[in-house]
Amino acid sequence: MEAGRVRRETVIEARNLGLTFETNDGPVHALRDVSLSIGKGEFVSFIGPSGCGKTTFLRCIAALEAPTAGTLSVNGMSADAARRARAYGYVFQAAGLYPWRTIAGNIRLPLEIMGFSRAEQAERVEKVLSLVDLEGFGRKFPWQLSGGMQQRASIARALAFDADILLMDEPFGALDEIVRDRLNEALLKLWARTEKTIGFVTHSIPEAVYLSTKIVVMSPRPGRITDVIESTLPRERPLDIRDSSAFIAIAHRVRDGLRAGQGDEE
């Protein structure tokens, strides 16, 4: 897919976005002056130390937080209108599956809420189960599955209603390295097949570089963007691409960005 070179239509657009929490210890600037545009079909990672606002920014896009300054548009409308139009699927840090529902029942949850017909619910559940390689596990309960499988089920749940945008907040943060590698590989395949726009929060440099077409490096106090790196890696990425010089060069630039962000704090 060479489409990456073509000018893409903008899906998410932030201009001078700021978010200040009023606390008893005075205002906390979670985000300040964040400007970023994300094109259709991009895979954008947000990386930075804790407190840099990467999760907060993702939550702003999802309209789970309300910015106090600047403008933010998602699919050409306000973030909250986009949420009400069910423009995105959101994957949280924990799988958060309902223990009283089977895997299929959990994936059906958003479909029930959105009023899909029973036939269509069943059809979509089957489809997304196969997208995340969980065919045949629909009737199991969450506790019968490993942590990695549960997280895959939660991704399937976010995909079930086929929103164009997928927002993921450190979805593999709690999993071990080996499982994480496998899931990252599977996620890239899934992205290639579905052509969704993905926003991905992580604190792992290799993960960000391996997955993304664009890496947004952020730094804390106040949360802001210090570097935006367009990846030069091809879209086809076997796991051993992580030994290539291009990969190492990007990882180096990310690390420099992170260090610079730390630097002007001291």
Place this chain on the structure above:
Amino acid sequence: MLVPVLTVLSVIVVLWYGAAIWLNAQWTYDQAARAGAEVSFSELLADTLTQDRPVLPAPHQVAAGLWDGFFAQKVTSKRSLVYHGWITLSATLLGFAIGSGAGIVLAVGIVHNRAMDLSVMPWAIASQTIPILAIAPMVIVVLASVGVTGILPKAVISAYLSFFPVVVGMAKGFRSPRPMQLDQLRTYNATRAQTFWKLRFPASLPYLFASLKVSVAASLVGAIVGELPAGGAGGLGARLLSGSYYGQTIQIWSALFTAAILAAGLVMIIGAIEKATLRRMGMGG
């Protein structure tokens, strides 16, 4: 499993016999003194365990009283414990239904309405600090004056005791979903009703059953207390009252044991429903 249970049980029975001999001995000595006779140890044993109105009836006397009350009488007889037990049980069940229903409704209000959140709980707590023995006669009298008599006043008293554990448990249960789970439903743009039925309610079920077990036992206490001022209308409470009027200690203890058996049975039934429900929901482990 069985051995420790039986050990504890036999220790209780032995202590009980000991206490019965000790507490009833005074009467035996007094009788003997009046007749100018001496009491041997075997006579003491025989007498203290077979008195008509002992201070503390021996276990076998209570067992005989229970047997007589349950099996030796027609169930419609006023001397049948089945008859009195049913009167109390029906008031208990009605009160339990009203009380736990009201408790759930109040908890839903507390979780969804800020004004109720701030105002209901202090009143609920205050209501439980008033001694039920003081309230019960007034409820009976007030309701009787507007023409309501029979089972309903007792059920009201029973409900008064049983709604509280349900309010407290369910307010906690409905709030048991984590913020992440609520955020997730927000991303689906779910309505409050959907959030309640899909998430809050199922998540609250373990809390519901725990509350119901406490609540049903409280309902039984409420029904019995409600029968004390009503006196003649029957029920285990009336049985306790008449037993204490006439010094029929065996009757009192038989009624007490009947109440205990009822309470244990009700709690066990709820426990069985809990187990079946949670297993079906995949939460039984």
